[in-house]
Amino acid sequence: MFPLALWGGWRWHANGRLPLPILWSIGTLLLFYLPITPFSGRFALGLIVPIATLAAFGLETWLAEASFAQPWVHRLTPTPVDTIRRVVLILLLPSTLILPLWLTRGVTQTADFPFYIPADEVAAIDWLAKQSDPTTLTLADYPVSSFMPRVYQGRLFIGQLYFTTRFDDKLADVEYFFSSDTPEIERLAFLNEWAIDYIYVGQFEQALMRGEVVLPGTVVYENESVTIYQVK
Numbered sequence: 001m002f003p004l005a006l007w008g009g010w011r012w013h014a015n016g017r018l019p020l021p022i023l024w025s026i027g028t029l030l031l032f033y034l035p036i037t038p039f040s041g042r043f044a045l046g047l048i049v050p051i052a053t054l055a056a057f058g059l060e061t062w063l064a065e066a067s068f069a070q071p072w073v074h075r076l077t078p079t080p081v082d083t084i085r086r087v088v089l090i091l092l093l094p095s096t097l098i099l100p101l102w103l104t105r106g107v108t109q110t111a112d113f114p115f116y117i118p119a120d121e122v123a124a125i126d127w128l129a130k131q132s133d134p135t136t137l138t139l140a141d142y143p144v145s146s147f148m149p150r151v152y153q154g155r156l157f158i159g160q161l162y163f164t165t166r167f168d169d170k171l172a173d174v175e176y177f178f179s180s181d182t183p184e185i186e187r188l189a190f191l192n193e194w195a196i197d198y199i200y201v202g203q204f205e206q207a208l209m210r211g212e213v214v215l216p217g218t219v220v221y222e223n224e225s226v227t228i229y230q231v232k
Contacts, residue, residue: 001055008058021050060085118148120225121202126151127221128198128228137190140200141174141208157194180211188216191231194212199229 009022028047064087067080072179077083117125121144125217128138129152136154138145145156158170178183190196199215203225217229 004055004058005051008054011061021053024050059096118224124226136197138198139196141204143204173207178205178208180209180213202226
């Protein structure tokens with residue numbers, strides 16, 4: 001999509017159109033790398049809009065110019081550009097419909113997913129955010145970790161879905177760590193291997209334990225729902 005967006009951006013500018021998609025794309029790319037801007041997945045999601053707009057324009061202009069260069073296209077239709085546009089829209093219709101269907105399917109099949117974080121959890125995360133710096137590494141289950149980047153400036157063992165490498169493997173590691181069946185020596189080896197600074201234990205982590213688990217570290221925060229351990 002990016003090469004099409006580059007072509008579309010050049011043609012967009014050459015046609016004298018308003019430069020909003022181009023400026024939007026450049027501005028969002030700069031925000032990724034400014035040291036004063038905490039990274040957020042919303043920047044990547046926002047970048048898709050202008051990039052896709054320019055790529056669509058680039059695809060249309062490329063096909064239009066290619067169709068004008070072919071005599072056989074003019075023999076098939078008196079309006080080659082409009083015909084090409086209709087064909088492309090028809091071909092892209094299935095993939096366009098997949099997105100809302102996929103989102104609807106995800107919501108209906110994960111009805112118990114915590115789209116909202118309880119107040120006790122939010123208070124604990126806010127406290128942890130004040131103690132952390134960009135080098136701090138925290139271990140927590142995915143529902144909490146996916147929310148933490150909103151306020152937390154440190155690193156996470158498992159973070160937002162599309163911005164975590166080896167997501168499935170790390171999710172399995174989190175489940176294994178909090179399981180009551182995991183030997184303590186393996187739990188300690190895991191903490192040492194990844195140099196974990198804090199262990200966050202809320203309702204989602206407690207659900208993974210399936211029994212009593214004695215976690216290493218010092219309790220540095222506790223409320224009715226959450227306990228946070230600091231690992232030395």
